[in-house]
Amino acid sequence: MTLKLWNTMANTLEEIDPIVAGEIRMYNCGPTVYSDPHIGNFRSFLMADLLRRVVDQRGFKTTQIMNITDVGHLTTDDVADATGEDKLEKKAREEGLDPFEIARNYEKIFHDNAEQLHLRKAHAYPRATDHIPEMITMIEQLIERGHAYEVPGVGVYFRVQSFDQYGCLSGNTLENLDSGSRIAVDDRKESPHDFALWKIDEKHLMQWDSPWGRGFPGWHIECSAMSHKYLGGTFDIHTGGEDNIFPHHECEIAQSVGSGVGEFAKVWVHARHLLVDGEKMSKSKGNFFTINDLFEKGYQGYEIRYSLINSHYRQPMNFTLQGLEGDSKAIQRIRSLREKLQAAESESATATEDLQQRLQSARRSFDDCIDDDLNISGALGVLHEEVRWLGREEPAGEGAGQALEFLRHCDEILGVIFVEEESAEEELSEECMGWIRDREQARKDKDWALADELRDRLKDAGVLIEDGPEGTTWSRIR
RNA sequence: GGCGGCAUCGCCAAGUGGUAAGGCACGGGUUUGCAAAACCCGCAUCCCCGGUUCGAAUCCGGGUGCCGCCUCCA
Numbered sequence: 001m002t003l004k005l006w007n008t009m010a011n012t013l014e015e016i017d018p019i020v021a022g023e024i025r026m027y028n029c030g031p032t033v034y035s036d037p038h039i040g041n042f043r044s045f046l047m048a049d050l051l052r053r054v055v056d057q058r059g060f061k062t063t064q065i066m067n068i069t070d071v072g073h074l075t076t077d078d079v080a081d082a083t084g085e086d087k088l089e090k091k092a093r094e095e096g097l098d099p100f101e102i103a104r105n106y107e108k109i110f111h112d113n114a115e116q117l118h119l120r121k122a123h124a125y126p127r128a129t130d131h132i133p134e135m136i137t138m139i140e141q142l143i144e145r146g147h148a149y150e151v152p153g154v155g156v157y158f159r160v161q162s163f164d165q166y167g168c169l170s171g172n173t174l175e176n177l178d179s180g181s182r183i184a185v186d187d188r189k190e191s192p193h194d195f196a197l198w199k200i201d202e203k204h205l206m207q208w209d210s211p212w213g214r215g216f217p218g219w220h221i222e223c224s225a226m227s228h229k230y231l232g233g234t235f236d237i238h239t240g241g242e243d244n245i246f247p248h249h250e251c252e253i254a255q256s257v258g259s260g261v262g263e264f265a266k267v268w269v270h271a272r273h274l275l276v277d278g279e280k281m282s283k284s285k286g287n288f289f290t291i292n293d294l295f296e297k298g299y300q301g302y303e304i305r306y307s308l309i310n311s312h313y314r315q316p317m318n319f320t321l322q323g324l325e326g327d328s329k330a331i332q333r334i335r336s337l338r339e340k341l342q343a344a345e346s347e348s349a350t351a352t353e354d355l356q357q358r359l360q361s362a363r364r365s366f367d368d369c370i371d372d373d374l375n376i377s378g379a380l381g382v383l384h385e386e387v388r389w390l391g392r393e394e395p396a397g398e399g400a401g402q403a404l405e406f407l408r409h410c411d412e413i414l415g416v417i418f419v420e421e422e423s424a425e426e427e428l429s430e431e432c433m434g435w436i437r438d439r440e441q442a443r444k445d446k447d448w449a450l451a452d453e454l455r456d457r458l459k460d461a462g463v464l465i466e467d468g469p470e471g472t473t474w475s476r477i478r
Numbered sequence: 479g480g481c482g483g484c485a486u487c488g489c490c491a492a493g494u495g496g497u498a499a500g501g502c503a504c505g506g507g508u509u510u511g512c513a514a515a516a517c518c519c520g521c522a523u524c525c526c527c528g529g530u531u532c533g534a535a536u537c538c539g540g541g542u543g544c545c546g547c548c549u550c551c552a
Contacts, residue, residue, distance in 0.1 A: 241552025
């Protein structure tokens with residue numbers, strides 16, 4: 001089977017057919033770096049990572065580009081277009097810092113989180129602010145071709161009327177757009193739907209020189225300019241969150257195709273938003289989680305990752321802490337099987353025919369699910385069934401090795417089984433360590449009453465004690 | 479008003495014409511000093527009403543409910 005993905009443009013499942021044989025070029029809409037990345041952001045980035053991993057595993061030469069939006073888009077509390085206060089500027093004012101510093105700071109947090117959640121590194125993370133000249137060039141091309149016009153002293157706008165395809169991605173064609181409903185009509189624009197490519201505003205903190213005056217770029221042009229620079233005017237896959245479909249991606253198409261650089265992206269893949277406790281995540285509702293919030297609660301990167309990739313990307317996922325806890329149990333079971341297999345691998349034993357056949361067919365089923373529009377849930381079903389079977393069979397030697405190979409194959413996509421624990425366990429207090437030592441002694445003396453009492457005491461102190469065949473271990477209760 | 483999506487066990491979630499994967503939770507076991515972990519057993523006829531078909535969760539028609547986007551938002 002070959003990889004199929006749901007193409008938002010065609011609204012149908014499509015086989016991925018590379019433009020250049022054996023190569024996939026992909027552009028992912030990345031983070032806007034003016035606040036801590038939250039689980040919703042990462043659901044979308046993880047979808048892109050999954051895609052990246054599948055394409056890698058299928059043997060394509062992959063180029064993955066993820067942009068960093070550090071210009072800060074504008075807030076539009078009452079008025080649309082480039083007239084609100086820039087988010088970065090707002091932060092800068094609140095935090096008393098330079099907007100560039102703030103952007104770099106959050107950019108670093110994004111990269112840290114991405115690493116902690118085991119995302120493969122993209123081949124480049126171009127920043128918008130590093131590509132102002134490219135954006136200016138593209139705007140000039142648009143003006144030349146009649147797709148854009150300057151309003152002196154105000155900026156440059158894209159002439160939506162001039163672009164027939166406008167609306168092809170979102171269905172928001174000019175006829176469908178409810179003129180003026182949420183857009184304050186600005187007389188200086190030819191049409192209310194025209195969007196800013198360059199904006200002049202003296203008060204803006206981030207400014208660059210341009211042929212139209214000192215100002216800053218509109219908020220769609222960066223992706224058109226950077227995707228063109230790094231991937232060419234026509235490339236295979238473009239991803240983003242569903243909210244990007246309109247206006248962002250619609251405008252990108254208009255800019256890229258309009259400027260004549262190429263046909264732009266062939267396949268558009270969009271991740272649905274996630275809900276938290278059944279509602280849209282928002283700070284005021286108190287159901288807002290950043291990745292770092294979850295780390296503070298004691299979750300490992302692979303647990304968070306597993307939970308966020310666990311449901312289909314085109315399905316509105318409902319995130320709950322209870323669900324995360326359950327997912328954590330599920331992934332721990334797989335990881336402990338991995339440990340058992342690793343321990344048994346050195347024994348000398350040959351793999352049974354039955355085992356080899358099972359693993360082979362499981363692997364095929366797993367791949368088929370993944371190829372079918374990234375059906376992770378289906379793939380995990382296959383994995384879990386094998387995990388249960390392997391847990392029962394307890395293969396050793398060669399068999400364990402082959403089982404591990406199967407797990408590794410799955411984990412090339414999942415990225416949750418063979419990755420390491422995030423941070424070394426911090427030290428326990430002297431008191432707790434003392435209790436643990438006392439309990440060891442009590443168990444040797446078969447003083448079960450004392451041993452149980454100490455275990456309870458440790459539990460109250462937030463330490464879980466487990467006696468296994470390999471000895472006693474402790475872990476933090478979260 | 480326009481565009482799009484969804485409705486399967488307590489919760490999460492596969493399945494797209496052949497008679498309901500999987501995970502978590504739960505109940506009963508094996509094991510364990512007890513417990514944990516692991517393993518075994520059990521646990522749904524698919525929002526409603528019509529229709530097509532030998533056969534539908536899956537296709538068609540009509541309801542009902544929920545959600546996203548329509549220039550901040552992954």
